[in-house]
Structure formats: structure tokens, C-alpha cells
Amino acid sequence: MAKQSSDGAAVAPSDTGAAPGARSLWASRWPALPAVLGLVLLFLVPMGIVGLYSLWRINNNLQLVTDWSLKNYALFFNNAVYLRTFGKTLLVATLATGVTVGVALPFAYFIVRYLTGAWQRVVLLGVIIPFWSSYLLRAYSWQSILGEKGVVNQALQAIGLISDPITFFNYTNSAVVLVLVYVYLPFAVLAIYASLEKFDFGLLTAAQDLGASPLRAVRHVLLPSIRPGIITACIFVFIPILGEYLTPTLVGGVEGTLIANLIINFQRGGQLPLAAAASFLIAIFVTVLLVVFRRYLRVQAVVGRV
Amino acid sequence: MINRQLSRRDFLKGSAGVGATAFLAACTPSAAGPSGSAAAAPSATVEAGPLNFLTWNDHWNKDALTQAQQLLGITVNVTELSDDPDGIAKMQSVGGQLDIVSLDGSWVPKANDLSLIEPFDINSLAVASQLYSISRTFDIWTTPQGYLAYPWGWSPIVIAYNPKFVSPAPEGWEALIDPKYAKRVVLEDEPFDITLWSGLATGAKDVFDMTDAELAQCKDWLTKLKPNILKFVAQNDGVISALAKEECWLGNQNLGVEERVKKAGGIEVKAIVAKEGTTGFYDGEMTVKAGDNKARVRPYLEFAAQAEWVAQNFIDNGRPLFNEKAYSLLVNAGKKDLADRYFYNQPELALKMRVKGPSTRDADYLNLFNSVFGA
Numbered sequence: 001m002a003k004q005s006s007d008g009a010a011v012a013p014s015d016t017g018a019a020p021g022a023r024s025l026w027a028s029r030w031p032a033l034p035a036v037l038g039l040v041l042l043f044l045v046p047m048g049i050v051g052l053y054s055l056w057r058i059n060n061n062l063q064l065v066t067d068w069s070l071k072n073y074a075l076f077f078n079n080a081v082y083l084r085t086f087g088k089t090l091l092v093a094t095l096a097t098g099v100t101v102g103v104a105l106p107f108a109y110f111i112v113r114y115l116t117g118a119w120q121r122v123v124l125l126g127v128i129i130p131f132w133s134s135y136l137l138r139a140y141s142w143q144s145i146l147g148e149k150g151v152v153n154q155a156l157q158a159i160g161l162i163s164d165p166i167t168f169f170n171y172t173n174s175a176v177v178l179v180l181v182y183v184y185l186p187f188a189v190l191a192i193y194a195s196l197e198k199f200d201f202g203l204l205t206a207a208q209d210l211g212a213s214p215l216r217a218v219r220h221v222l223l224p225s226i227r228p229g230i231i232t233a234c235i236f237v238f239i240p241i242l243g244e245y246l247t248p249t250l251v252g253g254v255e256g257t258l259i260a261n262l263i264i265n266f267q268r269g270g271q272l273p274l275a276a277a278a279s280f281l282i283a284i285f286v287t288v289l290l291v292v293f294r295r296y297l298r299v300q301a302v303v304g305r306v
Numbered sequence: 307m308i309n310r311q312l313s314r315r316d317f318l319k320g321s322a323g324v325g326a327t328a329f330l331a332a333c334t335p336s337a338a339g340p341s342g343s344a345a346a347a348p349s350a351t352v353e354a355g356p357l358n359f360l361t362w363n364d365h366w367n368k369d370a371l372t373q374a375q376q377l378l379g380i381t382v383n384v385t386e387l388s389d390d391p392d393g394i395a396k397m398q399s400v401g402g403q404l405d406i407v408s409l410d411g412s413w414v415p416k417a418n419d420l421s422l423i424e425p426f427d428i429n430s431l432a433v434a435s436q437l438y439s440i441s442r443t444f445d446i447w448t449t450p451q452g453y454l455a456y457p458w459g460w461s462p463i464v465i466a467y468n469p470k471f472v473s474p475a476p477e478g479w480e481a482l483i484d485p486k487y488a489k490r491v492v493l494e495d496e497p498f499d500i501t502l503w504s505g506l507a508t509g510a511k512d513v514f515d516m517t518d519a520e521l522a523q524c525k526d527w528l529t530k531l532k533p534n535i536l537k538f539v540a541q542n543d544g545v546i547s548a549l550a551k552e553e554c555w556l557g558n559q560n561l562g563v564e565e566r567v568k569k570a571g572g573i574e575v576k577a578i579v580a581k582e583g584t585t586g587f588y589d590g591e592m593t594v595k596a597g598d599n600k601a602r603v604r605p606y607l608e609f610a611a612q613a614e615w616v617a618q619n620f621i622d623n624g625r626p627l628f629n630e631k632a633y634s635l636l637v638n639a640g641k642k643d644l645a646d647r648y649f650y651n652q653p654e655l656a657l658k659m660r661v662k663g664p665s666t667r668d669a670d671y672l673n674l675f676n677s678v679f680g681a
Contacts, residue, residue: 060666061420062394075673081680088681148553167489171536253489253537254679262676265497269672270391272399 047283053276062270072277082262082278089259092173093241096180100237101230103181104188111189112196124193127186135183139250142179146170146251171253179247184240188233195229231293239286243279356381357602360393361408361591363541364623365458370610378609380602386541389496391668397422397594405597406606410587412663414455415446423592424600425452431604433611436631438653444588455590456607460656461560461625462586463499464577466545466567471555478581479507482556483530491531492545492554495538497675498668499585503558504528506582513585514665521667521674528678535679546570561648562624586659588628626650 054072059065076082111123130138145151146169153165169175199222207217223230245260252258259278266275359366359382366384374380387393390413397407397417409417417423428434428442434456441457448454467476472487482491493500504524505513516524536554539545543566545557550571559566559577567575593603613631620627620636626649636645649655665671 058395058669060664060668061416062391062664062668063398063420079673079677081677085681147551149551171489249537249540254532254535257679257681262680265495265672265676265679267395268388268392268495269498269668270395271669271672272395274669274672 047280050276050280050283053273054280056273058271058273064272072273073281075274076278076281082259085257085262086259086282089242089244092177092180092258093238093244096177096184096241097234097238099177100181100184100188101192101233104185104192104233105230108189108192108196111193112199113201124190127189130186136246138183139179139247142175142182142251143170146175146178170251172255173252176248176252176256176258179251180241180244183247184237187236191233191236192226192229195226195232199225235290235293239289242282242286355599356383357406357599357606358383358385358404358597359406360385360387360396360404361406362387362589363543364619364625365408365589365591366610367615367619367622369618370615374606374609378605380606380609382606382610388540389498390662391498391664393417394420394422397596402596402598404594405599406591406603407594408458408589408591409455410589410663411661412446414590414592415449416664417592418449418454422595423454424595425449425454426593426604428453428456431456431607433608436611436613436616436629438628438630440653440657441588441628444657447590455592456611457588457590457628458611459625459627460586460588460653460659461562462579462659463503463558463584464561464563464579466549466557466559466563466575466577468549468552468555468573468575470573471552475576476556476578479503482534483507483527484534487534487556489534489536490555491534492536492548492557493538494542494545494558495540497672497679498665499558499662500528501671501675502585502665503580504531506580506584509582513660514663515667516671521670525674525678528675532678549573549575560623560625562620562626565624565644566622583660585662586656587662588656588659620645620650624648626653626656628653 053064055068055070056064056066057069057071111120115123143150147153148165148167148170150170152169153162156162157165203221203225204214204217207221208214212220243260244258245264248256248258248261259282263275263278266272266278357380361384363386366382371382371384374382387408390409393407393409394413394417397404398420407417407423414423418425434442437457442453444457447457465476465479465481467481469475471490472481481487501524502513504527505516505520508520508523508527510516510520510524534556536548539548542559545554545559546563546566547570548554549557549563549567550573552571552573561577563577564575567573591603591607593600597603611629613629613635616627616629616632617635617639620632621641626645633645633650636642636650645651
């Protein structure tokens with residue numbers, strides 16, 4: 001078969017043996033070099049450094065001693081509080097992801113199904129607008145909403161539902177979940193929107209014409225079609241929450257402590273190998289999750305038209 | 307209008323080209339130096355970079371930094387320091403990226419033992435003549451090579467409380483674990499120090515070197531403390547804010563908390579030194595031996611440690627500082643009562659405190675703290 005040049009024209013096969021094949025392979029792959037370099041420099045090298053630190057220790061002078069051992073990992077598996085806190089982090093991440101996707105799905109459905117193109121762009125802009133302010137500010141502003149003198153308490157007092165401010169809203173686990181949902185909702189909406197936009201809604205009508213109830217049509221026709229978008233939304237939300245530090249600190253108080261808060265304590269105390277071991281464990285967990293879900297990660301199906 | 311369709315390969319090639327150019331540009335040292343600093347910094351390019359300062363939020367004045375930039379061409383990048391061990395660890399980790407770092411008490415000689423800082427002749431700094439003489443002769447900061455840190459301020463850790471809600475007035479650490487105050491205590495997020503206070507509360511012999519049995523008692527005490535803690539905050543202004551908003555009724559603070567809360571929200575709080583004893587600090591600024599721009603530390607101190615700035619810092623933050631000339635300025639400005647109330651005129655008291663310093667069991671203290679405050 002004749003090869004093609006970069007502009008698509010047919011070119012004669014080379015008569016110089018294997019070398020041109022190798023050149024051709026190189027020529028076809030070198031443009032991926034920046035991505036590979038990015039992956040190596042921004043992911044593999046830092047992770048390697050964290051992995052190395054996790055196998056070393058700090059002496060009484062807070063100096064790094066390059067003795068190789070798994071003691072830092074043993075600390076986590078031997079102390080129930082770390083496993084419990086990691087378990088709680090998983091639970092909060094699962095709950096927040098579930099709620100986020102649960103809100104994002106009907107929201108994206110509404111945008112795609114009931115809004116015209118111009119209005120879709122307006123609403124999507126509204127979804128993206130929070131990104132224009134910093135994460136810290138967005139999370140911090142919830143203190144003014146949920147706090148004892150915050151908007152919610154003042155409103156409830158104004159309408160006479162409560163006489164004294166209630167502390168239930170702020171510095172609790174529920175506040176953490178609420179703010180996480182708020183912070184990560186745009187990611188989920190955009191991922192699901194991209195999937196829904198390509199969905200042929202005539203299929204839903206066809207399913208109902210063939211006797212399916214609306215719910216059944218959604219369950220058996222719509223959801224399987226947009227599954228990549230839903231899975232991507234789950235990944236975009238669930239994984240960052242595993243490392244969340246700021247939101248639990250700002251609105252969770254002591255009750256809302258997640259595993260990253262304990263890791264930060266080690267860092268504050270200069271115990272970098274212990275912090276590295278805990279961080280590495282989370283990274284391994286995330287990597288395993290991604291491997292498990294890799295077959296759903298068809299990026300093209302989510303972000304681009306086929 | 308360009309009609310040519312961009313193929314994926316063209317796009318990737320273009321991206322690679324742009325990426326490579328950007329990478330090379332980023333790696334090429336700039337000859338210009340920081341903006342606006344060319345006239346003020348005739349030294350080598352590496353010396354003309356910003357002064358990287360790792361410190362607490364109350365060790366600098368915004369106006370002083372602005373003017374240091376305008377008048378001296380020194381751009382100061384401040385990074386907040388969370389705790390002393392964090393400062394030591396960062397100095398060890400980041401090489402030349404820090405030039406000046408603040409630490410407390412006997413953490414300073416620890417940094418010197420580790421060859422992280424550069425001792426200097428404090429009397430060679432003109433601004434040092436404004437200091438109380440006692441602060442230029444702290445034993446633990448004096449070495450044959452020179453003085454280890456430029457003295458800044460000091461304070462015992464006090465328990466601040468809101469008398470409207472906390473009654474009777476607390477006398478010691480036990481107030482923090484009183485079930486009446488569930489979710490009404492806010493502390494700075496300093497696990498090491500909080501563990502020290504639990505040692506003081508439970509009568510440990512040497513809180514910097516507690517035994518396993520003493521740590522077990524600490525754990526019980528911290529377990530009682532946990533339900534009372536509303537949140538931990540990164541810096542002491544977080545405690546001030548929580549007290550002012552009446553989010554919390556009790557918190558740890560430095561001297562001067564009453565004034566700071568009043569400024570923040572107008573309510574009245576009081577402060578006590580715990581009867582079981584407390585920890586305290588005197589702190590200072592150190593020159594980092596490996597700092598790329600350490601040559602700028604001296605001109606920065608000569609400017610930002612002047613009495614006018616220090617006096618303003620006292621008014622803003624309330625705890626005593628070591629600049630004697632600033633005390634005179636405060637007296638002249640009619641603030642003698644305020645300064646004396648917070649012992650500004652008695653720097654010798656700094657030597658009577660149980661000064662913050664390293665422990666032989668740092669990791670154990672942290673692990674204990676995490677064991678209690680984890681889920």
C-alpha cells in the first residue's frame with residue numbers, strides 16, 4: 001500500500017530497507033513528545049520523588065535519612081485512625097460525587113433538551129463563571145452563607161422559624177459535602193453536557209413508541225448512551241475530593257477532617273516521609289481506580305464529535 | 307482568510323513547536339531582573355531576584371513591603387510559615403529558594419546546627435542599635451560565628467476568652483475541655499504546640515520530652531478537647547476573627563489579643579496565662595545560607611525593621627516587640643499604657659518563659675495528635 005505524505009499525497013515506497021520504516025515511525029510519533037514529556041515531568045517524576053520520600057525517614061534533626069524501609073506505610077496500616085479517616089474520605093467523596101452527578105445530569109439534560117443554542121451558550125457560560133474566581137474565595141464565601149451569622153441563619157430567623165442561630169450548617173460533614181458539590185458541579189455538568197449534546201433524542205421517542213415507559217426509556221436508552229460522560233464526571237469529581245484539604249478546613253472544622261488534613265499535619269511538623277507515604281497511598285488508590293475504569297475513558301466520545 | 311484545514315499532525319507539530327519555544331524561553335535566565343529594580347540593584351542577575359521570606363503573618367507590614375519595592379527595588383515574596391518544624395523542613399528542601407526565614411526560640415540554634423542559616427554580626431546592622439540590648443545577647447542565639455537571628459517579638463501563649471459566654475473566668479487549660487464549651491474553642495493549627503499544652507495540662511515533667519505514659523495522659527486530655535474544638539485555623543488572625551464574630555468563646559493567642567479583637571469586631575475579650583504554665587516564644591529573622599538572594603536580607607532589615615514600621619506592627623498585632631526606639635515612638639504617640647499593658651517595656655520577661663523549641667519525639671507528638679483528631 002502506498003504511503004501518504006503529511007499533506008495526504010501518495011509517495012513512492014522507499015528502497016532503503018528498515019531505516020525509513022523507523023524514520024516513519026519516529027516521524028509519526030514525535031509530535032507526541034510534548035505530551036510524553038509533560039507526563040514524565042509533571043506526573044511520573046514528582047510521583048517518583050514522593051515515592052522515594054515515603055521510603056525514607058526523618059531523624060530528630062528533621063534531616064532526611066535515606067534508609068530504605070516500609071515503616072511509614074506500616075504506621076498507616078497499624079493505626080486505625082488513618083484507615084478510618086481514609087474510609088471516611090472515600091465515603092464523603094462517594095456521597096459528594098453521587099449528589100453532584102445527580103444534580104448535574106438533569107441540569108445538563110434541561111440545557112440540551114429545552115434550550116436553544118444561544119441560550120445553551122448563556123447557561124454554560126453561567127456554569128463556567130465560578131471558575132473566574134479562585135477556589136479559595138468560592139469555598140470561603142460559604143462561611144458567610146452557612147455561619148451562625150450567615151445568610152441561612154438570618155433568613156430562618158427573619159421568617160421566625162428559629163429564634164437563635166443554629167450551628168448545624170457550618171463546620172459539619174454535611175457542610176463539607178454541600179460545598180464540595182458546589183465546587184465540583186461545573187466539571188460534572190460540562191462532562192455530561194458533552195455526552196448529551198451528541199445524543200439523538202429521537203431514540204427516546206422511539207423507545208416510548210415501542211411501549212417503554214419514560215423512566216424505562218431513560219434507563220435503557222439514554223443512560224447507556226451517555227455512560228462515558230457520566231463516568232468521566234464521576235472521575236472528575238471523585239478523584240480530586242480524595243485529596244481535598246481546603247474545603248474541609250474552611251467549612252468542616254474538626255468534624256469535617258479528611259485524610260488530607262492529617263497529611264498536612266505531618267507536613268507542618270516537618271515529617272515529610274510520613275506525609276509522602278500517605279499521599280502515595282492515595283495516588284496508588286486513584287491509579288488503580290483509573291485502571292479499573294479505563295475502558296470507560298473514551299475521551300473522544302466525551303469531548304469531541306466522532 | 308485561510309482556508310487550509312489543520313490536520314491533527316499539523317496541530318501536534320505546531321503545539322510541539324510552541325511548547326518547545328515556551329520551555330526554552332522559561333529556561334533562559336532573564337537579563338532584565340525584576341521589574342523596576344534595575345536602578346536599585348546593580349549587582350549580578352542572581353542577586354537581583356525577589357527576596358523570598360518565609361514567615362508568620364504578623365512579621366511584616368504591607369506598606370513596608372510596598373515601599374521596599376519602590377525605594378530599594380526589593381520585591382519581597384512572603385510565604386506563610388505554618389510552624390517551626392515546617393520552616394526547618396522547607397529550608398532543607400528548597401535550596402536557594404528561601405532567603406530569610408523566621409523561627410522561634412530554640413528552633414533558631416537548631417537551624418544553625420543544621421548549617422541552614424548564616425550567623426552575622428548583629429551590631430553591624432545600623433537598625434540593630436534601636437533594639438533592646440537584651441535582645442542582642444540571647445544566649446541561645448549567640449555563637450562564635452555571630453548572632454543567629456534578628457530579634458523581632460515575643461509573647462507567652464495566653465488563653466483568650468469571651469466573658470459574655472465564659473463564666474467563671476478560666477484559670478487554666480482545663481477550661482478548654484469543659485463540656486460547656488462544646489464547639490466553642492478555636493486554636494491555631496499547630497499540632498506540636500497543642501500537644502505541648504496537653505502535656506502542661508496533665509502535669510508532664512518535661513513537655514518537650516514526654517514519656518509514653520505522659521503521652522497517654524495527653525491523649526486522654528486531647529480526646530476531651532476534641533468535642534470542644536470548632537476548627538483549627540492556619541494563623542493567629544483566624545482566632546482573632548473567630549473571637550470577634552463570637553464563633554468561638556475560647557482560643558489561644560499572643561499578648562495583645564484584647565486590642566486585636568476589639569479592632570476586628572468591637573467586642574470585649576480577656577486573656578489569662580494558664581495556671582499550669584504555658585509555652586512562649588521569642589522569634590527572629592534568619593538569613594538562609596543557601597538563599598539565592600540573601601544579599602538583600604540586610605538592606606531589607608535595615609529598612610523594614612525601622613522603629614516606625616515596628617511601632618505600627620505593635621499597634622496592628624499587639625504583642626511586644628524588641629525594638630526599643632519603637633517603644634519610645636509609641637510613648638510619644640500616647641500609647642504608653644497600651645505598650646506597658648503588654649509588657650513592651652519589659653523584654654527581660656521573654657527570658658523567663660518556657661520557650662518553644664524542638665522535641666526529641668516530634669513524630670510521636672504528631673502521630674498522637676492525628677490519632678485524636680482524625681475521624
